[in-house]
Amino acid sequence: MAILFQITGLVLFLCLQVRADIPAQKDFKPDKITGKWYSVAAASNCTEFLKMKDSMTRPIILFQNEPDNSLKCSIAYMTPKGCQGMSFSYKFVSEGHYTYTDPRGNTAVTFVGTDYTSFALEFAATVPKNGQKIIMIKLYGREKSLPKDVRDQFEKFVFGFGLNKHHLIYFPDAEECVPGTF
Ligand SMILES: *[C@@H]1O[C@H](CO)[C@@H](O)[C@H](O)[C@H]1NC(C)=O
Helix, strand or coil, X not given: CHXXXXXXXXXXXXXXXXXXXXXXXXXXXXXXXXXXXXXXXXXXXXXXXXXXXXXXXXXXXXXXXXXXXXXXXXXXXXXXXEEEEEEEEEEEEECCEEEEEECCEEEEEEEEEECCCCEEEEEEEECCCCCCCEEEEEEEECCCCCCHHHHHHHHXXXXXXXXXXXXXXXXXXXXXXXXXXX
């Protein structure tokens, strides 16, 4: 069971990798993306994600600037066993584009659009060594929910990659776990 709970959070991040060919938010300002976000929704064609998504609760994300231009991404989420968390160091590639490496390979992350104060749309892609490309699209909110027009834009973006509503989840409420506080 412990492994199952780990996977719940991990699939959000480990199902990914590479391809920085998605345009990033113009003049992306890393210092303004910092702080706490709710992971309001996510969509992916990662098999593990699709199996787990309906049992997942809404994670909390914390972005922090690091001295070398990288962006530390910490994630925390509630499980029946309590708060769990992990963090990743997004290395700077170019404005709005980052990459990080983990045992599964390299992940390319693009901040596709954000107004910094209410929503942020993050795209990530993986090309596994012996598998098909996998994508993960996440909608972050400074609040737990986002207005319909933002959700509609997110869905339009998601559907543009050939995904449908079965690849997508708006995470249900959970007791909050804030990265760094447990
Ligand atoms: C996931 O979606 C991307 C983008 O449409 C596509 O290139 C890829 O083949 C898909 N992967 C799987 C496993 O369906």
